[in-house]
Amino acid sequence: MNENSYFNPEDMRAQCDAAINNLEEDNRANGIIEEKIMKFITEHTLDGKAFEAAKQQMLDYVAVLHAMKLANEADIADFRYLKLMSIGSEIDGNFILSEKEDALSERKINGEKVEKYRNKAQKEQSMLIR
């Protein structure tokens, strides 16, 4: 953590949701493209080298589409995980680090005061006994 660290679970969850939605939408679109390509390949059974090459090209695009879908799947899973981690209250690095420093120095001052008054009290007591 440093002064620039900032974590707002509520905002994070909302951002995760938005990202997941976008990626899912993206994968739906990829799915439709894939369907169309496969339909084209199966419906058009033309012979010949040129068509074979075109067909392979389309199959290669489908392979790439699958990889894109997998990338989205991986990110969706990661956003879900991040969302799961985003609980509790806001954490502001700047605030926490300076407050920590303040608490430490306050404690030091108070500690010194304890020492001071304890010594004073002891002195007064010993004077009283005498």
Add this chain to the structure above:
Amino acid sequence: MTKVAHYMAMEVINQELYNELQKEEEKYDAIESLTNGLFEQGTTIRLVVENALSSMQEAFQNGVYVPDMQAGWRKEINQEYQNYLLRFGYTQEEIDILKIMGVNITYKDIMNLKTTMGNEKVFISEDYKALLYQGKVYIIDVPKDEMSYQGTWKKDGQMTLTKTEFDWAAGILGINLEDIPKEELFDHNGKHRLQRAEVSGKDKNVTTAVALHIIMGIESFFVSSLEHMEIKVFFESSGNQRKATIMVGDSQTRLRMQEIDYGMPVNTYRDSKGVLGNKYASDYAIGMYKMITGKDVPDKNDTYTITGTLDERHREIDINGYLSYSEDGELLYTPLIYAGDTAYISTCQKFTGYNAKEILEFTDMLSNSVVADDEMKKILEQALEKYDNGK
């Protein structure tokens, strides 16, 4: 004294505040460390995609796409599917074993693995080498030596498919079970025996695999009828390995196996009835000889029969064989054969069938696999995918 107590109390409050803040800081650091590996795979795959697209753009020669089937991007994409298994709790060692066993995980497999989480559905991997069950990949195994699946393997799960599931799956697929082509085959009594599985000319070994069942006088070698069939799947693991054994049993066959006199050597000619039955038994043995050797029998005027012995262990077991898939994705049936099962083409006396003389042994062919028909394959696939243990 009051001032000392006051400042001591203040000191405690300062310490408590500090502790609270420290906890917040630790929480932040924990979240950071738990999430800093996120989106790495997504980023890697996107780079692979970019690489693939640019190499595809370079694959044009004179305006024609000339694909490079050895292109690095193909391997890179495949690698990402394997890596994705880490998300299903796989270790690198387990992933390596799949690679060694030649199981190639695809995009469809990853999606199906996701679907199998938290239920009893089963999918067949796209390369037909494994079953996907509860987020894990189980390599389909056909035990080589009898019940070799026993031992140090731990059972992770089991499923049983019966008539209910097959009927249901056939209904979904719109397949009328009565329409499945049945090839006719004569048994040694001269009776028509119906074969559910495809006894095609595609595989020369098909009929030899049927032999055991002919010897046993069993109705059919694979699915005499889906009514009687039961498929049991064991999902097992041992260390970093996982395997699935698909066992086929058939109640009709089981009944027959319990009735057989195992002490008595088989002789199909001797055991057949009537002149017609005798003729079929001999013709069948002659046909089998030709199928195995590619040659005609030594003397066409001789009488032929199939002889052999049956291992008594068949009596005690409720399965007849195993299912698996060929490289081309055909459904294969492999009969369960014991060491005591033997088979020969023999000559014998024309009137009694006795005095059999073995002329050709084909015991090793009894365990040959047979290709099942395509409808059966589809029904099994459907039944597996929708299976949810009665839920």
